[in-house]
Amino acid sequence: MFNPFFIQQYGGPEYFCDRQDEINRLISIATNHRSVVLHSMRRLGKTGLIQHLQYILKTEHHYKTVYIDVLDSYSDESFVAQLVSACAQQLFDEQATMIAKVGKFFSRYKPKFSFDTLTGNPNVELEINTKTDVDLSLETIFRLLNESKQPIHIAIDEFQQIAQYEKPSRIDATLRKYLAQTKQVQVLFSGSQRHLLLDLFNNPKKPMFASADHMELHEIPYTEYSEFITRMFEKDQRSIDERVVHQVLKWTKSHTFYTQSVCNRLYAIPKSTIEEVDLLKVQDQIMKEYEMTYLSYKNILSTNQYRVLKSIAKESQVRSVRAKDFSGRYGIASSTAQQSLDYLVDKELVYEKLDDKGSLYFVYDLFLARWLESVEH
Ligand SMILES: Nc1ncnc2c1ncn2[C@@H]1O[C@H](COP(=O)(O)OP(=O)(O)OP(=O)(O)O)[C@@H](O)[C@H]1O
Ligand SMILES: [Mg+2]
Known part of the structure; x- marks a missing residue:
C-alpha cells in the first residue's frame, strides 16, 4: 500500500500541500537574483518547501539546483568540502564529464568518487584542510558556476550551524563576497534556531547584514x-x-x-x-x-521545571509564568518560575513565539504537549 502522507522526505508535487504563496515569492526572489533566509519552528516544513521549490525551479525554470544540509558540519573546511562537492556533482550532466572535470579542477583536494548503491549517482569527497584550500576551492567552484549556461539555485539548510563552530566562521563573509559578484547563483539559507540564524543576517556588525530577504514559514x-x-x-x-x-x-x-x-x-x-x-x-x-520518552522528562527536569512545562501544556499557551494565580494553581515556586521557563526554552522543550504583544510560550513538541495535558501527575 502506498501512503501519500510523507513524514520523512519530500514525496513529489502530487503529495505536497499548498505553499503556493511561498513558492511564488521564492521563485520571484530567485529569478530576480536575490538571496533569502527562510526560518520557522522545527518540523513546520522548511526542508519540504525547499525541495518543492527546487523541483519547480528545475522543471519549469531550467535551473540547476544544489541542496546541502550543514547540520553535521563543524568547521569552515568541512562546510566548504560539502558545498563544493555538491555543486560539482550538479554542474556536469554526464557522469564521465563530472569525474574528468572534478579530477582536473579539484585534484589538489584528492577527490574520492563513490556511487550511491540505490540511485547509482556519483558522490565526490574532497579533502579541504586549510584556510587556503577554503579560499581556492570556493574561487574555483564559483568560477565554474558562473560559466554555467543555466542559472543555479543553492539551498543551505541548517545554516545557523556556522555560528556553532569551534573556531569563529568566516563562511558568511566569504560567501557574501562571491554572491555580490554573481548573477548566475542564488542562495537560500534556512534553519530553525531563530536567534542564531537571524543574528547572522540582522546584526549590523556581521557580514551578511541586510544581504537577504526574510521569510518566516507558518502553518x-x-x-x-x-x-x-x-x-x-x-x-x-x-x-x-x-x-x-x-x-x-x-x-x-x-x-x-x-x-x-x-x-x-x-x-x-x-x-x-x-x-x-x-x-x-x-x-x-x-x-x-x-x-516512555515523555516519562523520562520527569527524571531529567527539576520538579519546578517539570511543573512549568506541564502547566504550559495544560494552558495550551502562556504569556508569563510569573503571575501569582498561575504559579499558585500549578504549585510552582514563583521565585524560580522564570528561571525554569528560561531553561525549558533553552533546551527547546518550550518555544517562545514573538508577536506584537511580546512573547508567547508553548510546549514545542506537540505530541508531548498532548501527553502532558492528559496525565494527572
Ligand atoms: N506542504 C507540505 N505538504 C505535505 N507534506 C509536507 C509539507 N511540508 C512538509 N511536509 C512533510 O512534513 C515533514 C516535516 O517537514 P520538514 O522536514 O520539511 O520540516 P522542517 O521545517 O525542515 O523541519 P526541521 O526544522 O526539523 O528541519 C516532512 O516529511 C515533509 O515531507
Ligand atoms: Mg529541515
Whole structure:
C-alpha cells in the first residue's frame, strides 16, 4: 500500500500541500537574483518547501539546483568540502564529464568518487584542510558556476550551524563576497534556531547584514490542509469523515509534521471510510508509543521545571509564568518560575513565539504537549 502522507522526505508535487504563496515569492526572489533566509519552528516544513521549490525551479525554470544540509558540519573546511562537492556533482550532466572535470579542477583536494548503491549517482569527497584550500576551492567552484549556461539555485539548510563552530566562521563573509559578484547563483539559507540564524543576517556588525530577504514559514491554512487530506483519501477511492479532518487539524494545530504523522497512521488503517473511532485509536497509539520518552522528562527536569512545562501544556499557551494565580494553581515556586521557563526554552522543550504583544510560550513538541495535558501527575 502506498501512503501519500510523507513524514520523512519530500514525496513529489502530487503529495505536497499548498505553499503556493511561498513558492511564488521564492521563485520571484530567485529569478530576480536575490538571496533569502527562510526560518520557522522545527518540523513546520522548511526542508519540504525547499525541495518543492527546487523541483519547480528545475522543471519549469531550467535551473540547476544544489541542496546541502550543514547540520553535521563543524568547521569552515568541512562546510566548504560539502558545498563544493555538491555543486560539482550538479554542474556536469554526464557522469564521465563530472569525474574528468572534478579530477582536473579539484585534484589538489584528492577527490574520492563513490556511487550511491540505490540511485547509482556519483558522490565526490574532497579533502579541504586549510584556510587556503577554503579560499581556492570556493574561487574555483564559483568560477565554474558562473560559466554555467543555466542559472543555479543553492539551498543551505541548517545554516545557523556556522555560528556553532569551534573556531569563529568566516563562511558568511566569504560567501557574501562571491554572491555580490554573481548573477548566475542564488542562495537560500534556512534553519530553525531563530536567534542564531537571524543574528547572522540582522546584526549590523556581521557580514551578511541586510544581504537577504526574510521569510518566516507558518502553518498551512486550514482550508488548504483539509482539502488536501480529503483529496489524498479520495485518490484511492477511500474517504475520511469531514469531522475527523477537522478534529485532526485541531489536535495537531495544523502543524505540518504532526498532521502528516496522524494522517499517515489514519491512512494505514485498512478501511474505506475513516471515522472518529479510528482517530481515537491513532491518538491513543501515539501517546502510548511516546510515553516512555515523555516519562523520562520527569527524571531529567527539576520538579519546578517539570511543573512549568506541564502547566504550559495544560494552558495550551502562556504569556508569563510569573503571575501569582498561575504559579499558585500549578504549585510552582514563583521565585524560580522564570528561571525554569528560561531553561525549558533553552533546551527547546518550550518555544517562545514573538508577536506584537511580546512573547508567547508553548510546549514545542506537540505530541508531548498532548501527553502532558492528559496525565494527572
Ligand atoms: N506542504 C507540505 N505538504 C505535505 N507534506 C509536507 C509539507 N511540508 C512538509 N511536509 C512533510 O512534513 C515533514 C516535516 O517537514 P520538514 O522536514 O520539511 O520540516 P522542517 O521545517 O525542515 O523541519 P526541521 O526544522 O526539523 O528541519 C516532512 O516529511 C515533509 O515531507
Ligand atoms: Mg529541515
